[in-house]
Amino acid sequence: MTEQNEKEFARNLGRAIADARRAKGLTQEKLADVIGVEQESISRLERGVTLPSLSRLMRIADVLAVPITSLIRSSSGRPVDQAQDLVEKLNELSGEDRAWVRRWVEEICAKLALQHRQ
CATH class of the missing domain: 1.10.260.40 (lambda repressor-like DNA-binding domains)
Structure with a gap:
């Protein structure tokens, strides 16, 4: 470190x-x-x-x-730790809310990946 x-x-x-x-x-x-x-x-x-x-x-x-x-x-700042933290937060949500968050995160990640390729 x-x-x-x-x-x-x-x-x-x-x-x-x-x-x-x-x-x-x-x-x-x-x-x-x-x-x-x-x-x-x-x-x-x-x-x-x-x-x-x-x-x-x-x-x-x-x-x-x-x-x-x-x-x-x-x-x-380790991605694996951040991911586990998000998993715990997602587990507190209803199935419908988790699906909404997942779609939102996927859209944001796709947009950011596209920006970084340009």
Whole structure:
């Protein structure tokens, strides 16, 4: 992983943690208190200044009641991770809505592929 990729991953992971924390209705201070760190540590994680250790990330995921894989996958730039993230979102939709999204994505991909060939 290049330094630029690591920085982008850290920012995306921080954003995913912040989104999950807000969805759970927790402040940075409360999350910090529950996992036993200073509020500034949570702020630095959420801003992408630092990456959490694996054990800390596991603790954060437990407190926020989200799968650790969802935090990592949503932060990844790898196509396979992005695809899996989309699969999980599609699974939440009705069959009719999934079919609509699939048609829409196929149209957009075809248009983008055509633009890149020109």
